[in-house]
Amino acid sequence: MTALQPAEKQSFRRTQLSFGIGARMAALVCAMVALTCLAGGTWTYVNLSDRLVEQEFGRQRGVIEAAAVQLTSAVEALSHDAAFLSDVPAIRGVVRSHEDGVDPLERLPERVWQGRLASIFEAKMRATPQYLQIRLIGQQEGGREITRVERLEDGIAVVVDAKMQQKGDRPYFQEAIRTPRGSVYLSDIELNEEEGKIVIPEIPVLRAAGPVYLPDGRLFGIVVINKDMRQRFERMREILAGGYSLFLFNERGDLLMHTNAEHLFVLPAHSGSRLEDRFPQMRHALDSPHTSHAVTYDTASGKRVAATLKAWHYDPAQPRRFYGLLLTSSYDAAVSASRADRTRTVWFGTLLMAVTVGAVLAASRKITRPLREITQAVEDFAIGKADLRLPIAASDEAGTLARAFGRMSRQVRDQQEALEAEVVERRRTEESLRESEQQLRLALNAAQAGIWIFDPRANVNVWDERLERMFGLQPNTFAGSAEAWAQLVHPEDRKQAIAEIRFALKERQLYEAEFRAGRSGRWRHIKSQAVVQRDGEGKAARMIGVCWDITESKRAAEEIRQGAAELKRKNQEMEQFVYSVSHDLKSPVVTFKGFLGILTEDLQAGKIPEAMESVHRLGHAAQRMSRLIDDLLQFSRIRRGANQPETIDVADLVSELAEEAREQFATPQVRIDIQDDLPNLVADPTAVSRLFQNLLSNAFKYGLGGPEPRVEVGGSVTGEEVRFYVRDNGAGIPPQYHHKIFGVFQRLDTTQDGTGIGLAVVSKIMGVCGGRAWVESDGERGAAFWLAFPLRFLAQMPEVVTRSSA
Amino acid sequence: MTRPEVRFLLVEDDDSHALLFTRVLHRFLGATRIDRVGDGVEALAYLRQEGQYNDRPRPDVVFLDLKLPRLDGLEALEQIKNDPSLLAIPIVMLTTSDAESDRATAYARHVNSYVLKPADFEQFQHMVRDLGFYWGTWNCRPQ
Numbered sequence: 001m002t003a004l005q006p007a008e009k010q011s012f013r014r015t016q017l018s019f020g021i022g023a024r025m026a027a028l029v030c031a032m033v034a035l036t037c038l039a040g041g042t043w044t045y046v047n048l049s050d051r052l053v054e055q056e057f058g059r060q061r062g063v064i065e066a067a068a069v070q071l072t073s074a075v076e077a078l079s080h081d082a083a084f085l086s087d088v089p090a091i092r093g094v095v096r097s098h099e100d101g102v103d104p105l106e107r108l109p110e111r112v113w114q115g116r117l118a119s120i121f122e123a124k125m126r127a128t129p130q131y132l133q134i135r136l137i138g139q140q141e142g143g144r145e146i147t148r149v150e151r152l153e154d155g156i157a158v159v160v161d162a163k164m165q166q167k168g169d170r171p172y173f174q175e176a177i178r179t180p181r182g183s184v185y186l187s188d189i190e191l192n193e194e195e196g197k198i199v200i201p202e203i204p205v206l207r208a209a210g211p212v213y214l215p216d217g218r219l220f221g222i223v224v225i226n227k228d229m230r231q232r233f234e235r236m237r238e239i240l241a242g243g244y245s246l247f248l249f250n251e252r253g254d255l256l257m258h259t260n261a262e263h264l265f266v267l268p269a270h271s272g273s274r275l276e277d278r279f280p281q282m283r284h285a286l287d288s289p290h291t292s293h294a295v296t297y298d299t300a301s302g303k304r305v306a307a308t309l310k311a312w313h314y315d316p317a318q319p320r321r322f323y324g325l326l327l328t329s330s331y332d333a334a335v336s337a338s339r340a341d342r343t344r345t346v347w348f349g350t351l352l353m354a355v356t357v358g359a360v361l362a363a364s365r366k367i368t369r370p371l372r373e374i375t376q377a378v379e380d381f382a383i384g385k386a387d388l389r390l391p392i393a394a395s396d397e398a399g400t401l402a403r404a405f406g407r408m409s410r411q412v413r414d415q416q417e418a419l420e421a422e423v424v425e426r427r428r429t430e431e432s433l434r435e436s437e438q439q440l441r442l443a444l445n446a447a448q449a450g451i452w453i454f455d456p457r458a459n460v461n462v463w464d465e466r467l468e469r470m471f472g473l474q475p476n477t478f479a480g481s482a483e484a485w486a487q488l489v490h491p492e493d494r495k496q497a498i499a500e501i502r503f504a505l506k507e508r509q510l511y512e513a514e515f516r517a518g519r520s521g522r523w524r525h526i527k528s529q530a531v532v533q534r535d536g537e538g539k540a541a542r543m544i545g546v547c548w549d550i551t552e553s554k555r556a557a558e559e560i561r562q563g564a565a566e567l568k569r570k571n572q573e574m575e576q577f578v579y580s581v582s583h584d585l586k587s588p589v590v591t592f593k594g595f596l597g598i599l600t601e602d603l604q605a606g607k608i609p610e611a612m613e614s615v616h617r618l619g620h621a622a623q624r625m626s627r628l629i630d631d632l633l634q635f636s637r638i639r640r641g642a643n644q645p646e647t648i649d650v651a652d653l654v655s656e657l658a659e660e661a662r663e664q665f666a667t668p669q670v671r672i673d674i675q676d677d678l679p680n681l682v683a684d685p686t687a688v689s690r691l692f693q694n695l696l697s698n699a700f701k702y703g704l705g706g707p708e709p710r711v712e713v714g715g716s717v718t719g720e721e722v723r724f725y726v727r728d729n730g731a732g733i734p735p736q737y738h739h740k741i742f743g744v745f746q747r748l749d750t751t752q753d754g755t756g757i758g759l760a761v762v763s764k765i766m767g768v769c770g771g772r773a774w775v776e777s778d779g780e781r782g783a784a785f786w787l788a789f790p791l792r793f794l795a796q797m798p799e800v801v802t803r804s805s806a
Numbered sequence: 807m808t809r810p811e812v813r814f815l816l817v818e819d820d821d822s823h824a825l826l827f828t829r830v831l832h833r834f835l836g837a838t839r840i841d842r843v844g845d846g847v848e849a850l851a852y853l854r855q856e857g858q859y860n861d862r863p864r865p866d867v868v869f870l871d872l873k874l875p876r877l878d879g880l881e882a883l884e885q886i887k888n889d890p891s892l893l894a895i896p897i898v899m900l901t902t903s904d905a906e907s908d909r910a911t912a913y914a915r916h917v918n919s920y921v922l923k924p925a926d927f928e929q930f931q932h933m934v935r936d937l938g939f940y941w942g943t944w945n946c947r948p949q
Contacts, residue, residue, distance in 0.1 A: 579905035583873050586902035587820055589925045594826040597927030617822055737876060747875045 037349030056334035086210030143168025176209035249324035304331035370398035490516035680795035703728025734779035846877025872901035
């Protein structure tokens with residue numbers, strides 16, 4: 001481990017400043033406290049408002065209840081009075097006397113009963129100041145009033161006959177006479193009318209009508225009480241606190257009255273002011289009159305309002321009739337208490353936050369102090385300070401960390417010391433390696449060797465420039481793979497070379513191979529040697545090798561080998577020649593000595609003719625000996641460059657030699673055909689002359705057994721050779737002797753004079769000049785001896801060369 | 807001991823040599839018939855009793871020169887020893903060549919004897935006499 005680099009150290013410190021653990025912890029805790037306060041405050045505020053509104057609705061229901069009690073008690077009292085008055089004895093008297101004017105039961109005139117009834121009505125009115133009128137209205141005569149008592153400004157008056165009014169067309173009358181037996185009709189609360197006109201001041205009036213029956217059960221008429229509702233409404237107003245407004249509707253939704261703490265407004269039933277117009281939010285409330293409805297809504301002026309509507313059933317005879325009581329109050333006033341709560345909550349939360357931040361900062365500083373100490377120690381360690389102050393006594397995680405870091409730092413220091421020692425050692429090794437490498441380079445230079453390294457697993461093949469040049473590549477153009485190498489190897493050697501590499505990779509430590517490589521036409525013989533390095537599992541990890549160009553030494557070795565082979569062949573030839581010659585030279589010696597002995601014997605015995613025979617034989621043997629030696633000399637003198645080459649007109653030469661042969665062998669009958677345009681040669685004239693001389697004398701000597709003897713000479717230029725032939729039409733030469741006849745002293749026919757050197761000379765001359773000689777014959781119809789010269793012997797003459805047609 | 811006439815075949819291309827050999831042999835072995843042919847081809851024809859040789863009996867021994875026109879002595883030897891009807895005939899190489907290769911080849915081809923022609927006439931006579939007695943008198947061969 002090495003010390004931190006300066007750049008790393010800086011970034012380390014910067015991070016420490018901006019995002020200390022303590023600061024991060026404080027920020028986190030503060031954020032959590034703030035979030036909690038905000039959530040709690042909001043929840044409390046919303047909840048409190050809801051509860052306050054509910055409370056307000058409850059209060060409203062209580063107020064409505066109280067108002068309804070006022071209204072109901074008024075209606076019930078009125079209804080009760082109407083039922084009572086319609087059945088008093090005076091009524092019955094009036095009913096009984098009304099038809100005839102006299103009561104048939106008690107014999108009293110109707111006037112008396114009317115008077116009594118009027119006094120009862122008067123007493124009732126006096127007892128009840130809110131009653132405005134009490135009347136008995138008969139059904140007969142269009143609903144004419146029979147008895148009427150009414151309240152005037154200055155007291156109660158009984159109205160006499162002349163002022164009685166027809167009431168039969170009035171709605172309340174029509175409704176009342178249809179009311180079922182035993183029940184009381186109650187009218188709407190309407191403004192009082194007199195003669196069809198609303199009386200000023202406007203007085204809200206509630207009418208109650210009790211039916212009156214004849215003794216036979218038929219309806220006689222009704223008793224009607226008009227009640228002034230102002231007092232009741234005032235009482236309802238008094239119930240209301242400030243800010244409350246009460247609205248009274250009938251079951252059809254018509255606004256009858258509305259009031260607040262200060263004012264009371266009464267409206268005619270058909271004024272057109274309706275519930276759905278004033279309170280659109282409540283327009284469906286009357287569809288279900290048995291429940292109370294509570295809503296909050298915003299008015300057009302932007303004020304928020306809480307409203308409760310409750311229906312009040314007042315007519316037992318008609319259950320569908322009811323009054324709707326609607327109460328409104330200010331929503332803001334209702335929830336004002338919760339606003340105060342909210343302010344308090346904010347203040348409290350802020351205080352809590354401040355305390356929390358302080359506490360958390362203090363705590364985090366305490367918690368992170370060991371960490372800061374460790375940080376300082378790490379930085380000290382990084383710059384290499386020896387004594388590190390670590391909070392190793394702490395019992396928490398920081399203490400564990402500090403102890404661990406303490407151990408680690410000691411280990412690191414130990415390892416660092418070991419590493420430094422190793423670095424020194426390695427530097428020393430490197431130097432010695434470098435020296436070795438220089439020596440190796442010198443050695444490689446001296447050996448003209450190229451280096452290669454091959455990694456078989458990655459298929460990477462690295463060559464130095466010398467190796468690339470050796471393989472015929474430009475420097476740095478080798479593709480660097482096993483395949484690239486194989487492509488450069490000669491196709492005939494490739495398979496073997498690849499197999500040898502594979503074999504070495506598989507199971508050898510050393511690799512050695514030879515192959516040809518490079519480019520076509522410039523193949524180099526390369527010797528390659530390598531060491532195979534293996535990994536722990538024994539697999540080949542790398543081959544490191546050198547290559548030498550051994551083309552020159554190979555060529556030299558090949559030349560030596562060929563030279564040696566040639567020498568051996570020549571030696572064998574020579575040996576054979578010597579044996580052959582020794583045999584042929586010894587033969588005359590045997591003959592000499594044999595016939596000398598016989599000659600001696602014959603002379604001693606006096607046999608002269610026999611002695612002469614022996615002498616003759618001796619002479620013959622001597623002559624043969626002489627010829628053999630001449631021929632041998634001639635044969636042995638054949639060598640390259642014996643004479644200066646000259647241009648030879650072959651046709652001329654051959655015709656001259658043929659004529660000589662014909663004379664020599666005294667065979668004028670032989671026909672000689674020589675091709676006119678024989679190719680001309682540039683060669684040793686003596687050698688060429690001897691060639692044709694030998695062939696022609698052969699032909700004359702052995703090839704003229706037929707009836708029309710003929711010798712033919714031809715020639716042509718083929719692709720690579722200049723060829724001539726000498727053909728006879730004699731007995732021919734069987735194929736098995738074709739090779740043999742070119743040997744020294746080899747003869748097929750011993751009847752003719754000769755040593756058998758002629759064709760050996762021909763063969764040797766052709767061999768010396770790089771050409772060849774052979775015979776063509778089927779052994780029956782003549783023989784053709786061929787000479788083939790290399791093309792360089794052809795004379796460059798401007799003449800047409802044609803093929804022989806013979 | 808009565809015995810039939812001894813028959814020799816001499817294969818020799820050199821007339822003088824043939825004459826010398828015949829003359830010396832007759833000097834020691836009177837009742838001996840010597841036939842002579844000039845080369846290997848003729849020798850095979852003789853032994854196989856072909857052509858003009860159809861009335862010639864098998865010789866008791868063949869003296870075969872090494873160097874002969876057409877078919878030379880070693881080639882003729884090979885053909886004789888490869889012919890089941892001829893291989894029993896004793897063949898004596900009679901030559902002036904003392905080349906080791908010739909001797910080795912001859913023995914490899916199952917020659918029966920290999921004899922050098924001495925240049926000295928006295929020795930020549932001894933050689934011919936010994937050969938004649940040996941092959942003509944002492945040597946026994948199947949009928």
